[in-house]
Amino acid sequence: MTLPANKDVELSMSTARGTSKYVAVREHLLTRVQGLEPGARLPSEPQLCDEYGVSRITLRHAVDGLISDGYLVREQGRGTFVVEPQYRTRYRERFADAVTGFHSQQTSDGFEVTTSVVELAEFPAGEPTASQLGISSADRVARLTRLRSVNGTLHHLAVTDLPVSRFPGILDEDFTDASLFSYLGETYGVSLKRNDLLVSIKAADEFIAEHLDVALGECVLAVASTVFDADDRAVSYGMAYFTPQNSEIAFGLHS
Known part of the structure; x- marks a missing residue:
């Protein structure tokens, strides 16, 4: 037709x-x-x-x-x-006045968030994680790699590092369809205060291309995120890679 x-x-x-x-x-x-x-x-x-x-x-x-x-x-x-x-639907992640986390933000908008855990394992922090978290590069972090979908549509690939010394029980948790930040708040009393972001364009490597189902070398939106608690102590550092056809990022600046 x-x-x-x-x-x-x-x-x-x-x-x-x-x-x-x-x-x-x-x-x-x-x-x-x-x-x-x-x-x-x-x-x-x-x-x-x-x-x-x-x-x-x-x-x-x-x-x-x-x-x-x-x-x-x-x-x-x-x-x-x-x-x-x-x-045709793009699901927008907003970065504005409050650090709410992707799961809480999307569910509050009435959308269904599903998560597939690709990996949750312990690694040496290395760089740039160590610098962002204020720890030694030899210190251990829990690396949580997830594929996040909204209403059944793949949205982004998230890789998040958290210090094992601060969150020792995290490696035993199942974050399938669960909110990481809600877990940190409920289990460790973490109150989120700030999220420092760096947005860039990245050519998809084999890891990103495989998980986001995009062509090798295709440009994706990459967002580096360091989240801080109420004491201005780094809680997590991670990278999120967003599908170009289904995702949007919105920023709000207020004085």
């Missing part, structure tokens, strides 16, 4: 005053694909360029944006297609 032509395009484009052609095309295309069944195919780029009266560069920019947002998929040699609805 092919995406039908829309006779109101010229009118819609001409009334989008103050809006760039790219934005106008993207918004119009979005409205059209949202009403279609998965598997519907877009007309060719030349057809859409003629329909919207824009250059191929502008049209490609608009389509690429909808592909990035999970509404469309481009198949080499076949065309561009509307995809299944579950790939």
